[in-house]
Amino acid sequence: MEDLLLDNPVIASVKDDAGLQTVLRSDCPVVFLLYGSVLTVPSLVDALKSGGKTVLVNVDMVEGLNAKEIAVQYIREKTGADGILSSKAVMVKAAREQGLLAVHRFFLVDSFSYHNLGRQIAISRPDYVEILPGCVPRVITWLRQDIEVPIIAGGLVCDKDDVVAALGAGAAAIASSNVDVWSM
Template sequence: MRGIIECLEENPIIAAVKDDSDIEYVLKTDVKVIFMLFGSILNIKEYVDKLKRNGRRVFVHIDLINGLGKDEEAVKFLGKIGVDGIITTKPTLIKAIKNEGLISIQRLFMIDSRSLETGIKSIIEDKPHAVEIMPGLASKVIGRIHEQVHIPIIVGGLMCDKFDIISALSNGALAISTSTRELWNE
């Protein structure tokens, strides 16, 4: 985990790629950490290999890969194809991800005060390596979670401009994940 934190401290923008053209585009940027938000069991290895050959750290959102189960066997498969880590909304997968020696990122959607409370409880119980909070514009929530848990916080969703990035980082986020290409070079 230490290497990824240093990488994100140097360049806190994470490219959240949604299609083939995003992969081609991101390879022309300085972004070092990629969140794969698309693919299938038939092509995910090809994408991971391409990004890794080009010096990128690759995290696959297991919930978004077509044809891949959301279970321990899927985690093992992703580990075997060389991903650095796995993103999931399913707290039950965190242990399996960590058991494979991969970095676990738990994605949480903050929609109301109850989701904030259950999210903090889940982080404390499941102990992922990092948490991704969505939407990223929830600066008060970022600060509150940052005060209560001591793991890296990544924020994503609805990040529109440099001001959003600065706000999130100043409220305790380590990094920003965004699919907005214009922000990948900020």
Template sequence: MDTHQLLELLDAGPVIAAVKDPAGLARALDSDVSVLFLLYGDILTIRDTVARVREAGKRAFVHLDLIEGLSTREISADFIARSTAADGVISTKPALTRRARELGLVAIQRIFLLDSMALKSVERHFSQESADLVEVLPGLMPKIIRQLCRTTGRPIIAGGLITDKEDVTGALGAGAVAVSSTNPAVWSM
């Protein structure tokens, strides 16, 4: 899968199921969403988890920072690329997303915007070579989403605290290509 194919999937269904445990995975696999963010697991189980997602006809993105047993070094992206059928990765670490891109995985840079200083830092230091898409948390900031769409030059995914249709439409209306949520009620919108 490449970025263009992912964007086509998200255009058809802009809600991403972010799963944080086996029960959430089961619900996401039974849902209509086509893209899953895997926010849990370890190096012994991630291959099988990704395989279950792919067998269900869905796309799997592994959050490298949240998989137990992986390090913060580029070798983690190599492990996912060689040992799983994941479509891509998510990380807060630009070196990991950059390496994932080199390996042909779709790379999503996750950023947390806690205050105006964090926003300025992203605007100054974001490298287009490090990621294909940007996930911004919390995702309830339409004005900031519009600004990030302009400054990063990358598609934006809004995540974190997305709980209802108003949150989804607000983020999408501000220019986000998708929203990610751990809330199964959002997955069916």
């Protein structure tokens, strides 16, 4: 995924069927799948993979899954996804152990959540860390000094200025559900 992000640092975050159809027509090579159920995720991933996309599934948002390692195993065995996203260290760690790409999502809402990030990364050992909201370049700059894991800025990345600011602050990529951002 690292090579894909070097050439195109915009990740399409897809949250509904309309977004799925739009991303299939886009040049975005990496997709974060943010919706579905245990019944629909296999076909959603299949559609994206057939469209040549690298797909990571947000296991926290799949209806019918719970925060146990078996959920990651299900994604690996039943969907063919390339990896997972989760805000739970145990899920990210399980993904790494099962050979999937792993993105650990962090919602930074205060200094406590910021200072807890390092402990969580030590447990999960992710391939990437996604920081939400992604429109906070100052915090991205601080994190680049504190952690060695590549950072994806996600959430509330609304326009070119947000993309440029996040990348300029040191983010490896940005993730957005805003279709206009996908074509930048």
